[in-house]
Amino acid sequence: xxxxxxxxxxxxxxxxxxxxxxxxxxxxxxxxxxxxxxxxxxxxxxxxxxxxxxxxxxxxxxxxxxxxxxxxxxxxxxxxxxxxxxxxxxxxxxxxxxxxxxxxxxxxxxxxxxxxxxxxxxxxxxxxxxxxxxxxxxxxxxxxxxxxxxxxxxxxxxxxxxxxxxxxxxxxxxxxxxxxxxxxxxxxxxxxxxxxxxxxxxx
Amino acid sequence: xxxxxxxxxxxxxxxxxxxxxxxxxxxxxxxxxxxxxxxxxxxxxxxxxxxxxxxxxxxxxxxxxxxxxxxxxxxxxxxxxxxxxxxxxxxxxxxxxxxxxxxxxxxxxxxxxxxxxxxxxxxxxxxxxxxxxxxxxxxxxxxxxxxxxxxxxxxxxxxxxxxxxxxxxxxxxxxxxxxxxxxxxxxxxxxxxxxxxxxxxxxxxxxxxxxxxxxxxxxxxxxxxxxxxxxx
Amino acid sequence: xxxxxxxxxxxxxxxxxxxxxxxxxxxxxxxxxxxxxxxxxxxxxxxxxxxxxxxxxxxxxxxxxxxxxxxxxxxxxxxxxxxxxxxxxxxxxxxxxxxxxxxxxxxxxxxxxxxxxxxxxxxxxxxxxxxxxxxxxxxxxxxxxxxxxxxxxxxxxxxxxxxxxxxxxxxxxxxxxxxxxxxxxxxxxxxxxxxxxxxxxxxxxxxxxxxxxxxxxxxxxxxxxxxxxxxxxxxxxxxxxxxxxxxxxx
Numbered sequence: 001x002x003x004x005x006x007x008x009x010x011x012x013x014x015x016x017x018x019x020x021x022x023x024x025x026x027x028x029x030x031x032x033x034x035x036x037x038x039x040x041x042x043x044x045x046x047x048x049x050x051x052x053x054x055x056x057x058x059x060x061x062x063x064x065x066x067x068x069x070x071x072x073x074x075x076x077x078x079x080x081x082x083x084x085x086x087x088x089x090x091x092x093x094x095x096x097x098x099x100x101x102x103x104x105x106x107x108x109x110x111x112x113x114x115x116x117x118x119x120x121x122x123x124x125x126x127x128x129x130x131x132x133x134x135x136x137x138x139x140x141x142x143x144x145x146x147x148x149x150x151x152x153x154x155x156x157x158x159x160x161x162x163x164x165x166x167x168x169x170x171x172x173x174x175x176x177x178x179x180x181x182x183x184x185x186x187x188x189x190x191x192x193x194x195x196x197x198x199x200x201x202x203x
Numbered sequence: 204x205x206x207x208x209x210x211x212x213x214x215x216x217x218x219x220x221x222x223x224x225x226x227x228x229x230x231x232x233x234x235x236x237x238x239x240x241x242x243x244x245x246x247x248x249x250x251x252x253x254x255x256x257x258x259x260x261x262x263x264x265x266x267x268x269x270x271x272x273x274x275x276x277x278x279x280x281x282x283x284x285x286x287x288x289x290x291x292x293x294x295x296x297x298x299x300x301x302x303x304x305x306x307x308x309x310x311x312x313x314x315x316x317x318x319x320x321x322x323x324x325x326x327x328x329x330x331x332x333x334x335x336x337x338x339x340x341x342x343x344x345x346x347x348x349x350x351x352x353x354x355x356x357x358x359x360x361x362x363x364x365x366x367x368x369x370x371x372x373x374x375x376x377x378x379x380x381x382x383x384x385x386x387x388x389x390x391x392x393x394x395x396x397x398x399x400x401x402x403x404x405x406x407x408x409x410x411x412x413x414x415x416x417x418x419x420x421x422x423x424x425x426x427x428x429x430x431x432x433x434x435x
Numbered sequence: 436x437x438x439x440x441x442x443x444x445x446x447x448x449x450x451x452x453x454x455x456x457x458x459x460x461x462x463x464x465x466x467x468x469x470x471x472x473x474x475x476x477x478x479x480x481x482x483x484x485x486x487x488x489x490x491x492x493x494x495x496x497x498x499x500x501x502x503x504x505x506x507x508x509x510x511x512x513x514x515x516x517x518x519x520x521x522x523x524x525x526x527x528x529x530x531x532x533x534x535x536x537x538x539x540x541x542x543x544x545x546x547x548x549x550x551x552x553x554x555x556x557x558x559x560x561x562x563x564x565x566x567x568x569x570x571x572x573x574x575x576x577x578x579x580x581x582x583x584x585x586x587x588x589x590x591x592x593x594x595x596x597x598x599x600x601x602x603x604x605x606x607x608x609x610x611x612x613x614x615x616x617x618x619x620x621x622x623x624x625x626x627x628x629x630x631x632x633x634x635x636x637x638x639x640x641x642x643x644x645x646x647x648x649x650x651x652x653x654x655x656x657x658x659x660x661x662x663x664x665x666x667x668x669x670x671x672x673x674x675x676x677x678x679x680x681x682x683x684x685x
Contacts, residue, residue: 015587016670051299054435055520055589077301085292091231092224103220104300128231361601365594369584378580379598382573383605386612393616406615414608425601428517432593 003029003064003078003151005050005183010059012042012049019045020203023059027185029151030178032196035187037203043187044084046203047154050185051081063152077106080150082158086141090130094121094140097129101144108149115146119169134161146173153177153184217302218310225314228287236318239280243323246272247330258335265334266344266395272330273323273348274355274388278377280319281359284311285367285430294367298434304427309419312360312426320352336399343398343408350411351391357415357422358383364429387414447673449523450664453657460654467647474640482637488552493640495545497648498538499564502571503606505535505652509578510603513596525592526667528599529582530659534652536575542568563613570609574602588667 006026012019019042027033035043048054050061052068052075061068063075088097098112116122119139129137138161145153153174159167171193174184178196186192229236250268254260288294288311297307327348331341362380366372394407443449475493482489509528516524546565547557560566581598585591668674 053295053298053431073301073303076299079299081296081299083292083295085290085295087292087294087296089224089228089293090291091228096224096227100220100224101296103216104297104302106301361597365581365598366584371584375580375584378573379577382570382577383601385570386605386608389612389616410612410615421604425597429594429597432590432597435587435590 003183004062005033005152005185006062006065007050008059008062010046010049010061011057012045012054013057014042014045023201025199025201027183027199028197029181029183030196031183032174032178032192032194032198033183033185034192034198034200035185035203036189036200038189041203043203044156046201047081047156047185047187051079051154052076078150079152079154080105080145080148081154082141082145082156084156084160086129086137088129088137088140088144091128093128094125094143097140098144098147102147106149107147110147112143112147115143119143119146135163135166138162139166142170142173151182153182153186155184155186157187157189159188159190214302214306217300218306221307221310222314222317225311226317229314229318235280235283236322239276239319240322240326242279243272243276244326244330246275247333251333261334262336262399263396265331265336266399267392269327269330269334269344270348270351270388270392270395273327273352273391274381274384276323277319277352277355277359278380278384280315281356281363281380282373282376284315284360284363286363286372289367289434294430294434298431304430305423308360308364308426308430309423312356312423315360316353316356320349320356323352324348340395340399343404344395346408347391347394347411350408350415351387353415354387354411354418355384357418358387360426361422361429364426364433367430367433387411390414444521444523446523446664446668446671447677450661450668453661453664457654457657460650460657464647464650464654467643467650471640471644471647474636475644479637479640480634485553488549489637491545491549493644495542495549496641497645498542498545499568500645501648501652502535502539502542502568504649505531505538506571506574506599506603506606509535510596510599513599516592517596522589522592522667523664525596526663527656527660528596529592530656530663532575532578532582532595534655534659536572536579538648538652539568539572539575543572563610563616567606567609567613570613571606574606578602 004026006024008024010023011021023046025033035046037043045054049056052061052072063071063078068075089100092100094116113122116125119142121136121139121143124132124136124140129140132140142158145155155170155174158170158174162170174186174192175194175196178184178194192198247268250264251261254264285294288297298304300307324345327345328341331344336344359376359380362376362383365379366376369375390407390411394404394411397404397407443452471493475490479490481487509531512524512528512531515521516528543565546562546568550559550562550565551557554562558565578595578598582591582595585594665674
């Protein structure tokens, strides 16, 4: 079964302003949806709306052609979200954080130590996140994404706080995920260098 | 109907993991657990200083004072129930997790009770002694506090979820929760007073237990709904 | 039938409907309250125990009844708003809250005035109904405080609806627990077994006042809903067109 994320006629009003109106898209396995726009244009809001956290004025997000609102748990089981704030606990160590995440979400069968090595964080395993740099915390958040079994990645500004090498790593990882039949919704200022079908949404 | 669902054990795993994580966090920041306890002890100290140390007055006011102090101290600790999760974004991650949100809300409330309500019940005999309560009355006090703090944690989780992320959250939380918590205070304190006066007090215990069961079954849904609304 | 409900959900229609209903609520309210006041003060014979002091029930009982009704009303409109995602229902709840608080306050003040000759004190903690009313007033304060601290109207609406629903369950618990706690109890004189236990010349003015206050609540609510709808829809075309039209929004 190939997965599919689509949306029709999405309209979101926040307070006084209309962030987007009549927005539709369709995303198939192996494809990337790139959300472009300036700060405050509603990229994060659209991503939250896709994740089912905002109530929309009109329209619906569909996962495998079924409205997300009717299968919230199944849908959330198929997505992993790299948000602006990492959502990891500063007081807990890398391993403690990821163990908790692992209990909440379905996990893939990749070897965690391989993932840590690839992200360059193997030596930080027993360090509390508070004592890591912002870039290192970002890499821990990436590790959470790689360890999960979810086909759909929602990544909000994944290049923030990363150096050149880290940015390239994110692009390579996204490439691999898409090549393996995954899909990705990405919000980014900068252009990305990814070898897959890219659908662009300008906000 | 009775198809065994593969989701069931995962829910239990999520519940245990959530409680474990919050207990671990509390362990790493013992101040968050200890401060409300010190507050509880201090409020109990204020009253004899304010109204005088006469034995009969303390015996009469003891149950009420201990209960008001317990209520205020629970309120103090409730403020942080969802706050740090909201600030570092882990609340967002919980909202998009495949676990049912009411179960996660219940687990967080359970962890809150284990780190605030339960310690309070355990140190209450110490303070009750200073109010000249006899041993069997202390037993009744602990039982009412045990049931009562469960109710307060559950009620409070609704208020904490409604006010999470608001600037004036602390004062607002008290304004929302105190009127809701009044029946619990009233049942708890008066049950202990009845027991102290040698009168039958079983009605109060049963009412508190009933309240706890009702809160246990309804509050997690309200908390989950409130969390979704607050995080829109 | 469906058309009627559909129209009810449209703000301009609702706005006009509230205007149409106003006189039909205000006129009976005025007549009933005028009759109730006159009959209550002059026609009803003094109570054999309380003398003329009992006459305050003609304000106290309707206010106390409406303070509960308004909270119920708020909770029900909140539930409707949450379940059917009807924004107008939330507007109705928002409009009802200050009215409910005002009636609660009135019930407290009149109760306290009534209590003065009865108990010899302005406030008697032992009276379960006054204590319940006070807690109810705090519940209203909480509801209004929550609404005013959330900037986003849609979010405030939903949060307040949840609070009202939790509160309404609690009102019942408050009622029974305060009853249990209280030893001083002024038995319910209005509805005794086998019919009302009051004389007809006392009872009819009271019923007129209860009905009159209900109509008054309806009229004030209609007025407040109009303001609320107008404020919420201030950016829409229909409001602009209506205000710029020759009738100026009438």
